């Protein structure tokens with residue numbers, strides 16, 4: 510373990526060294542760049558140094574096709590390295606102009622002299638780490654949570670920190686399911702094994718991969734780890750979790766989930782229709798004769814809206830409808846269409862109304878209020894995607 514600690518000390522140190530110039534300075538910037546996170550700690554990058562530029566290329570020999578078939582983790586990792594390099598360059602009096610070279614599929618960083626600036630992000634480079642071990646158990650203050658959410662939020666992404674037990678348990682359920690599914694996938698496990706370093710000599714020799722001791726596992730011989738990767742504890746400890754952060758995509762996904770929106774929309778209508786039919790029967794037979802049709806409809810409206818809200822929530826969960834507004838709008842549109850057809854069908858086929866009589870009702874106040882309720886019913890799934898669930 511002494512060799513491991515020595516390697517950590519010589520790798521993870523900060524402080525700017527303006528004395529360095531030229532190639533030595535560029536190598537120093539690369540040292541900061543490789544302190545960035547990378548998926549499975551593959552360190553899937555290569556650096557090409559020029560006089561006034563550094564290019565970060567993907568090291569495709571370090572791809573993880575099972576867990577990252579489209580290489581998007583590879584390129585996210587290059588982005589992380591570029592950000593470290595950008596901060597380190599500024600601390601050393603160089604302005605980094607970061608761009609993507611489509612031909613080379615590489616990040617190209619042009620460097621030009623500027624005044625030196627030590628940012629807090631630069632100071633954070635050697636202090637940052639992905640910790641999979643147990644934390645100290647102390648809750649963060651509301652101010653710290655707010656800062657975290659702000660730091661992780663941009664135009665494209667919203668960071669949401671969950672601290673309520675019920676919400677965390679719901680998310681953890683999915684995390685456990687996903688972890689179980691991954692561990693049942695032999696290609697994933699085979700690939701993961703090649704990136705786990707089961708003991709300090711292994712970690713020092715390769716200087717990459719996931720050091721299993723850092724996740725609270727005992728050091729074991731490599732052959733033993735390779736026999737049973739299940740000996741390694743998962744990367745989260747469900748019982749000890751104090752908070753979960755979710756990164757939510759703020760923009761709209763490119764496609765609407767038509768199938769889910771249609772299924773959820775139909776289920777939503779049927780659920781509300783059955784209850785509304787029962788409430789409507791009470792309205793027509795008991796309330797309207799005593800208080801008049803208008804008051805009866807006004808009394809019924811909030812009940813139907815509350816029922817719609819709950820049924821829609823249930824359908825969102827049951828059909829896993831994502832919070833993307835267009836999918837929710839589609840769900841509402843399907844629900845509205847099915848509801849109108851059901852109402853028309855029941856009125857004409859069961860109660861023997863004529864089409865003319867059916868549509869004429871909408872011109873009268875009770876009919877108009879009923880229609881307004883149906884429009885609200887259609888908007889509820891869309892409204893709910895803008896409301897924070899508790």
Ligand SMILES: Cc1cc2nc3c(=O)[nH]c(=O)nc-3n(C[C@H](O)[C@H](O)[C@H](O)COP(=O)(O)O)c2cc1C
Nearest residue numbers: 545546547548549550582585586589638639640744
């Ligand atoms: C694109 C990307 C995906 C990652 N995915 C996971 C992940 O699914 N689970 C996890 O525990 N860590 C994940 N990490 C964190 C890396 O495993 C971690 O950065 C790496 O082991 C290096 O450790 P360090 O960040 O402490 O330097 C990911 C990092 C990146 C850049």
